Amino acid sequence: MMLVRASPSALKEGRWYEYLIRFALGGAATMFAGWVASRFGPLVGGLFLAMPAIFCASATLIETHEARRKREAGVRGERRGKQAAALDAAGAALGGVGLVVFAVVFAASVERSPVAAFVFASAAWLSASIAAWWLRHKLRSARNLAANSRAVG
DSSP states (O other): OOOOOOOGGGGGGSOHHHHHHHHHHHHHHHHHHHHHHHHHOHHHHHHHHTOTHHHHHHHHHHHHHHHHHHHHTTSOOHHHHHHHHHHHHHHHHHHHHHHHHHHHHHHHHTTTOHHHHHHHHHHHHHHHHHHHHHHHHHHHHHHHHHHHHHHHO
């Protein structure tokens, strides 16, 4: 089982301009979402706020860093870089499931109490994200087990 953990030391791997690119893309996506919200309303603008500009930048950086790390170790690292970016994409998709659950719970309860709605929606987001990760893990384990049993038999 894979443990999920934060690694602040990974910040040292990036170059200053890579962080600038992330910041600029995230800021541009947010400004665009604000413009869409002012023109078409907050419901439509909120959908654009979920635009994955930051994800695109981070996936590219993850692939580059992993490939560079493997190259420095004397191994071709293109495949490892793509796998790391794919894993990040899977995590982003699972986080997206949690965000949808957050939005539904928040929208359903915000009129009663905005503070309570935020607390309940945050708890629902965390629960849904963990449940989605657990389900993905179980499905992948079952698929790998089935593939291994076919290969052996």
